[in-house]
Amino acid sequence: MSSLPSQPIKLKGSNFTLSVLHLYDPRPEVIRQALEKKMREAPGFLENAPIVINVALLPQNTNWLALRWAVRSVGLRIIGVNGYCDAQRMKLIQAGLPLFSEGQHKKDEKKSEAVNFPAESTTKTRVINAPVRSGQQVCAPCDLVVIGNVSAGAEVIADGNIHIYGKLRGRALAGASGNIQTNIFCMVLDAELVSIAGTYWLKEHIDEKYMGKAVRLHLLGDALKIELLNPNL
DSSP, X not given: OOOOOSSSOOOOOOOOOOEEEEOOOOOHHHHHHHHHHHHHHOHHHHTTOEEEXXXXXXXXXXXXXXXXXXXXXXXXXXXXXXXXXXHHHHHHHHTTOOBOGGGSOHHHHHHHHHHHOTTHHHHSEEEEOSOBOTTOEEEESSXXXXXXXXXXXXXXXXXXXEEEEEEEOSEEEESTTSOXXXXXXXXXXXXXXXXXXXEEEEGGGSOGGGTTSOEEEEEETTEEEEEESSTTO
């Protein structure tokens, strides 16, 4: 019989790619219906998905228990909350919602951004001079430029535009804070998911004629639009 390990458990740090659900309406039924619509559009992508919910734009008197039920009722798994303020903290804990420390008061968020993106705070562009590999996530509170490929299983997220000077095989989410004027540009499109201000396409939604091409994606009304950057090629 093999001997048992001296310690039954061990805690290790790790990195995971997670989707953040930004909530703009405090009414649980409205949120539930919106999520059900998204689930019908992409059941395989969202079913039992672990998510973080961002509550920065919700009022302090939000019914957190009801909101938690609305999100969980469609099959999503809430693993954390960010974007909350000190006045909301205790009510979120009482509702059984786990808190992410980086989502505390806006002053803390600004401080974190200054640490993580010191150069971009003045240029309003973050430049990544390397490929983004599978399992990595790159976020920017500004425009994001990637000099290289974005591999399958990788994710790039920006509040502004996203420029990829390489092949996009992973996920690209522009206008993450809700800016509908943003764009995604890439030299070679082969994406798992593209999103502008929360409106997204999975790979199967993208017309085959654009795959492998240099393209621009943007919003036209409430719908995503895609066009070739070099239509004559």
